[in-house]
Amino acid sequence: MDKKATRESYGEALVMLAEKRPDLVVLDADLAAATKTGIFKKAYPDKHFDCGIAEANMMGVAAGIASTGKLVFASSFAMFAAGRAFEIVRNSICYPNLNVKIGATHAGISVGEDGASHQCNEDIALMTALPNMTVINPADDVEAKAAVLAMADYVGPTYMRFGRLAVPVINDPATYKFEVGKGVQLKDGKDITIIATGLMVGEAIEAGKALAEQGIDARIINIHTIKPIDRDIIIKAAKETGKIVTVEEHSVIGGLGSAVANVVTEECPVPVIKIGVNDCFGHSGPAVDLLKEFGLCAENIVNVTKAALGK
Numbered sequence: 019m020d021k022k023a024t025r026e027s028y029g030e031a032l033v034m035l036a037e038k039r040p041d042l043v044v045l046d047a048d049l050a051a052a053t054k055t056g057i058f059k060k061a062y063p064d065k066h067f068d069c070g071i072a073e074a075n076m077m078g079v080a081a082g083i084a085s086t087g088k089l090v091f092a093s094s095f096a097m098f099a100a101g102r103a104f105e106i107v108r109n110s111i112c113y114p115n116l117n118v119k120i121g122a123t124h125a126g127i128s129v130g131e132d133g134a135s136h137q138c139n140e141d142i143a144l145m146t147a148l149p150n151m152t153v154i155n156p157a158d159d160v161e162a163k164a165a166v167l168a169m170a171d172y173v174g175p176t177y178m179r180f181g182r183l184a185v186p187v188i189n190d191p192a193t194y195k196f197e198v199g200k201g202v203q204l205k206d207g208k209d210i211t212i213i214a215t216g217l218m219v220g221e222a223i224e225a226g227k228a229l230a231e232q233g234i235d236a237r238i239i240n241i242h243t244i245k246p247i248d249r250d251i252i253i254k255a256a257k258e259t260g261k262i263v264t265v266e267e268h269s270v271i272g273g274l275g276s277a278v279a280n281v282v283t284e285e286c287p288v289p290v291i292k293i294g295v296n297d298c299f300g301h302s303g304p305a306v307d308l309l310k311e312f313g314l315c316a317e318n319i320v321n322v323t324k325a326a327l328g329k
Contacts, residue, residue, distance in 0.1 A: 143272025
């Protein structure tokens with residue numbers, strides 16, 4: 019199975035988008051080589067602007083450009099785009115409801131050797147709390163590109179989360195269709211539901227295969243839009259399988275698990291077991307090893323799912 023980092027997909031999608039949208043402007047904060055907006059810069063140097071190591075200022079610039087009617091993507095690491103620039107995103111982008119797209123790369127534990135200071139496990143919680151903000155967390159190359167192209171036509175503030183680590187390409191580019199706010203059922207199942215987002219979707223698929231070999235029929239759902247979340251697909255799963263396990267490369271506080279739990283407690287109360295970063299900071303190390311250490315892997319999903327069925 020081919021593997022590709024969604025940050026690469028982001029850079030390539032911007033080039034694809036520029037061919038359709040002459041009003042596109044891309045901003046970066048001295049990280050074009052890492053966020054992969056450098057791919058766009060090479061193709062369209064007159065539409066790419068480096069705002070320097072001043073992420074809050076970049077968001078203000080993005081707001082100003084958006085107010086003129088242009089389509090603007092502002093890019094940096096998740097730690098800076100969601101963390102350092104939070105107040106400007108809140109007051110200058112979300113409050114006036116401006117059409118700014120934030121491309122946040124290097125999210126989560128899989129940033130690896132960059133360590134705790136750069137491993138942003140709180141960005142989804144921060145961004146979903148903001149009124150008017152749409153939050154997207156694509157699972158693979160195909161979904162990331164489709165999401166960028168789709169969100170360019172979606173009017174309003176958008177936060178898009180991309181990863182540094184190469185992940186399996188699980189979607190077929192010939193048939194895949196991205197719909198804002200719509201989850202994707204990847205496998206039907208009657209015993210329990212596993213709901214995943216971002217790079218954890220691939221791990222959830224592998225866990226589903228391993229569980230099937232052990233006689234456990236798990237439904238697998240990909241939630242690429244954390245806000246607005248697909249309530250219907252979650253409620254249906256809760257009613258039909260009775261238990262849900264959520265998997266995310268993010269804190270268990272305020273992320274996918276919290277969003278799913280909010281839905282089921284209102285509509286169809288069932289147990290929701292969360293797999294994620296358990297209210298702690300990460301640390302430096304190889305990305306794949308860190309994911310296993312923090313339980314963000316197929317093996318742990320299998321173990322947690324079997325334990326949930328035993329409760």
